Amino acid sequence: MKFKKLSITLLTLILVMTLSFTILAEEVDLRIYHVNDVHSRVEEDDYAGSMGYAKMATLIKEARRERENVMFLDAGDTFHGQTIANINEGESISHILDLMDLDALTLGNHDFNFGQERLGELAEMSNFPFLAANLSREDGEEIPYTEDYLIKEYDGVKVGVFGLATPETTYKTHPKNVEGLVFENPVTTANSVVNELESKVDVVVALTHLGISEGSKYTSTMIAEEVPGIDLIIDGHSHNVIEEGMMVNDTMIVMAGEYSKYLGYVDLTVENGNVSNIKANLIPREETADVKEDYIISLVVERINRANEVITSQVVGRTAVELNGERGNIRTGETNLGNLIADAMRAKFNADAAITNGGGIRASIDQGEITQGEVITVLPFGNTTILMELSGADIKAALEHGVSEYPATEGLFPQVSGIKFTFDGDAEPGNRVQKVWVNGEMLDPNKMYTVATNDFMKAGGDGYSMFADAPIVSEAGGLEEVLMEYIEANAPVAPEVEGRITAE
Structure with a gap:
């Protein structure tokens, strides 16, 4: 009887412990x-x-x-x-x-x-x-x-x-x-x-x-x-x-x-x-x-890093100022680094203008020596540089598209060279660009211009569909190579924000 009572007690204890573990589980x-x-x-x-x-x-x-x-x-x-x-x-x-x-x-x-x-x-x-x-x-x-x-x-x-x-x-x-x-x-x-x-x-x-x-x-x-x-x-x-x-x-x-x-x-x-x-x-x-x-x-x-250092440590030039490629700046307005890159593209072909997407510029560069590694970090996508022929109307359409999402920090925002334009960020997208100048003259919608861009945008990347069918005049090497050549030839560089893009 005592054994039976003990067994029931033990069985009850085991059952309680089992239920507790089940609840915990x-x-x-x-x-x-x-x-x-x-x-x-x-x-x-x-x-x-x-x-x-x-x-x-x-x-x-x-x-x-x-x-x-x-x-x-x-x-x-x-x-x-x-x-x-x-x-x-x-x-x-x-x-x-x-x-x-x-x-x-x-x-x-x-x-x-x-x-x-x-x-x-x-x-x-x-x-x-x-x-x-x-x-x-x-x-x-x-x-x-x-x-x-x-x-x-x-x-x-x-x-x-x-x-x-x-x-x-x-x-x-x-x-x-x-x-x-x-x-x-x-x-x-x-x-x-x-x-x-x-x-x-x-x-x-x-x-x-x-x-x-x-x-x-x-x-x-x-x-x-x-x-x-x-x-x-x-x-x-x-x-x-x-x-x-x-x-x-x-x-x-x-x-x-x-x-x-x-x-x-x-x-x-x-x-x-x-x-x-x-x-x-x-x-x-x-x-x-x-x-x-x-x-x-x-x-x-x-x-x-040690294996890569042979390539990345090579100095390509100097900058007298900090080059601003910060995401929030390069995708909403003109920056000195955006100007430098666009200038390098335009100079490569002696083009009328250059347009590149802010989203393709991924970092800033400190004042002082510029290494190959820093340039690759700024322009990491391996894009090539292309010269195309574009009508004035298509240039304006491209700029309209570029500011269509402003003030959102979208990569399609344009950085330009040879171009100056004003836009109203509060207007309806498609009707924001107010005035455009190319090389100091008012844009002629019927005139054909030579415009440098990157192959990503030329293929319609970032929604630049107006570039896709434009005739290609010439092609150059990688965009990072074009920038390094330009820095080396113009060092020390000291680009400024010049009022190329003005939000009114």
Whole structure:
């Protein structure tokens, strides 16, 4: 009898403990670290405000030691932008992110800059998937370097991550880089993928490169508004800093700025198969002063830089002033660096004018010596320089297009040489440009002018469709080579803001 009583007591205790463990197991915490638009800003940099991958790696590793469930995601524009990436066409970035145990990446428009063949090679060498559910081929063939989604399990909780690439990629990389590809409507794709994932996972994450810019046709806010069932959108493309996330309907949207200035993370609690709590945070570079750089990442970066140094350290000239290529300036108005680049293009052909897109200028240059590496960083896209013949009417149409999204910081904003124009930023797009002069004379809409541009714009990139059919008069080498030649011939350079572009 005593044994029976003891057995019942023991059985009751075991049952209570089992139920307790079951209840505890139903509540799972997950932390998701995220970055976007790093543009290969691998190293800590005071000038750009970059934290760098080595400090990010330390923070993520510490979290993985302290927590059971940690994920790391990248929302695109990753493989291209700085010399450390461009010289080896993204291989160095793939290697570093592998060492950081990246779980997945969605493709940004600039991730196509080395072409589809190279993107396939990067996918082969990377131990993480490239996600882009809305990407397909015109011929119906499977794309070998992308997947629609990834499913990972954490303490019994299944997390589905699907990717969306911006349809703007068709004109925000060189058109040749996306030949044969179709970027489907992200809203339609998201609805379809979420319907598929809902029966398979507990948490749905959209890893998107869409942005929240007013100048974009498709945005992550649109996805959140029109597609139910997404718990979290990790976004990129528009470079916004969303400090504590942004709730749209029942979906949290997060974005971590640009250039590795921030490391974002989202803490989720999943209870009985549903997200019961979600909180977004950003770690700014300023808060990482005491964080030690991860030894392995630092060592790899050092070795890559040492191999590249033979090329990048060559001095091509000097500048007597700081050359302003900051994103917020180069995409909304005239800057001295924009003038210098456009002047170099015009001088190369002795053209009437030059027009280049602000989005193709990616960095500033400090006063003093200018190295080849700095020029490559400013002009990282490998564009060639082209001379075309353009009517005055098409020049005005190009300028109208260039300021159509102002004051949004869009890459289509023009930097010019040989041209002076005024525009009204409050007027309706298409009717903003007021006066235009070419070489000091009022623009004649019927006259033909020689205009230097880059091959990206000539092919209709950034929406400059009026350039696509213009006759090509001549071609030169790479835009970075044209700029280096001009700097060398005119050093020390000291360009100024001269009133070429005036918003009234």
